[in-house]
Amino acid sequence: MILLFTDFGAGGPYLGQIKAVLSAAAPTVPVIDLMADAPAHDPMSAAYLLAAYASEFPHGAVFLAVVDPGVGGERRAAVAEIDGRWFTGPDNGLFEPLLRRARHARAWEIVWRPERLSASFHGRDLLAPIAARLAHGEHPWDEPMWQERPWAAALPLELLRRPEWPDELARIVYFDHFGNATIGMRACTLAETSVLEVAGRRITRARTFGDVPPGTAFWYENANGLAEIAVNQGRADQVLGVAIGSPVAVE
């Protein structure tokens, strides 16, 4: 199974072009849009989302993760095996929360280059062919049958890490289609009595929408374990007037 986690948007041509590459190279592998609207150009916010989603997928799942404002620059294209799942993407911190919480991890740099490598779309040209190979069970340490040299070189994990990032990210990292505001903090790290302060409002916890009056903002543990602010029968994005990146304080 290949999971696409990107900031490309659902409608445009980029996901389709990646899927065409994957379909040709790995026609029997299911490809699933896990998220097409990850925080654009914001690997830090995206990283805490990816870590929240990834753990529910089976061992061997391959994540093609592209939130990559540095594409075409000096950044490396990486492959990481983290607790039995495979991740390919840029070295910009996108895998930091996963690595920090991992029991076992290894990493490689993708040293193979395709005949055509565009400056702005490594997701299609570089990462998708590698994701297809990983999904077929090929390992970075295998001698490739399709070229003389290995396609990957060992990469010190430190080069993927961001030790200065927090364990939990006290920011809004996502707004869903309903306007709910996801926070980069796992709800299990907060107390039942924790009060979140966002944009001057103090927000208390509830279990679900029906537990508060219409129009009231509350926070709850969302279905992926993150803290999330919602408004019963309303839109938190409009009620709070905040944006992705807005800070959250915990009392």
Added chain:
Amino acid sequence: MILLFTDFGAGGPYLGQIKAVLSAAAPTVPVIDLMADAPAHDPMSAAYLLAAYASEFPHGAVFLAVVDPGVGGERRAAVAEIDGRWFTGPDNGLFEPLLRRARHARAWEIVWRPERLSASFHGRDLLAPIAARLAHGEHPWDEPMWQERPWAAALPLELLRRPEWPDELARIVYFDHFGNATIGMRACTLAETSVLEVAGRRITRARTFGDVPPGTAFWYENANGLAEIAVNQGRADQVLGVAIGSPVAVE
């Protein structure tokens, strides 16, 4: 074939997570996004859309329908067999127009509970595993091979019904990508000469866009049999200034 009919939005993580469950549980079954932008938190408007789309699908098709503002509350999770097609979703009226027009229908409550049941995402945790079983030909009345107790209990159809709802819903129920305004009324219940009144405008019927001058609003029978208001070379949502739920009067 499993059809996803939700108000989750196309870009976000929810559809991908449901598809991952379905792909693991029913890897050979095609899964199709029938609609990802059903009217949010509005089961009544969504119900008349679902009824318009469902009839074209073959017998045995499985619909996973989630427009579910009461998730996490007291509402039941249901399975209904309606004229040879299967539907799973909440008991909030989403299947009322289908049931009212049906020749044959039966219903069950899903009494099985997964090990992990989030408060806010029964589509992934409860309905998707059941949809996968239905798509594999398992019936609610079968003795399950995978647990000791049946996963479903007979549910009186009355508990899914909303007898107070109208046969045709005289409201705007959807805006498509072009700004066309779909109405919850089947065009076959209207006369060729019917005039629709919306937001103070009187709108007459035409067969298609080319039959009226540019900028003119008209109504027509859309490709799913519903009445729909459009503007030739324009956007009905902007021209009319209406919203989902806005009333439509028939003269």
Added chain:
Amino acid sequence: MILLFTDFGAGGPYLGQIKAVLSAAAPTVPVIDLMADAPAHDPMSAAYLLAAYASEFPHGAVFLAVVDPGVGGERRAAVAEIDGRWFTGPDNGLFEPLLRRARHARAWEIVWRPERLSASFHGRDLLAPIAARLAHGEHPWDEPMWQERPWAAALPLELLRRPEWPDELARIVYFDHFGNATIGMRACTLAETSVLEVAGRRITRARTFGDVPPGTAFWYENANGLAEIAVNQGRADQVLGVAIGSPVAVE
């Protein structure tokens, strides 16, 4: 492989209904959303995008292309074989740039009509069944096994052409999810020193985002060979204040 290139939007019911037809008629053929947000009601802008994307797909690929403001009117539904790939869609110029750059092309009119042909959704009712047949290797000149008469009649290529259209379209034809503004001109037809003038601004070329200061607009060759205007760490659509169709001058 069937590629869907439409202006239908990613969330709504239209793509799902087309995919349901394709899944029933060609269950083993991969179907990929190449683009769901092609310029709405604008076959000319869409045509230069389609030509930029199509060439990377393998021979035998089938494109179902619907940007079709004239649906339900007098326009023809066509099939074209262009350099080994198949295209089906309206005769409104959508294939003109492809045909102009082709080495080999032939065309047919779809003369078959389904039992149910809606006035507004030929993509589902007429083109999808034909796309499924093309993807199965059926040719327009084959004697069909499924009806007495051929489903296609030879169509002079001239009827698909728009000789008055330019070789390169000096207009904004698309905004992607990041706000980048794609131009209907192949970058290879411009000089490294070409300056593009849009909405009174003079924009010079860079290789990629990191090569200009934050907030600066530049143009570059996008991953499909078209000229594209972007803003480092910003949105070109907001910075430039332009719309699809806005003219671009080349100095």
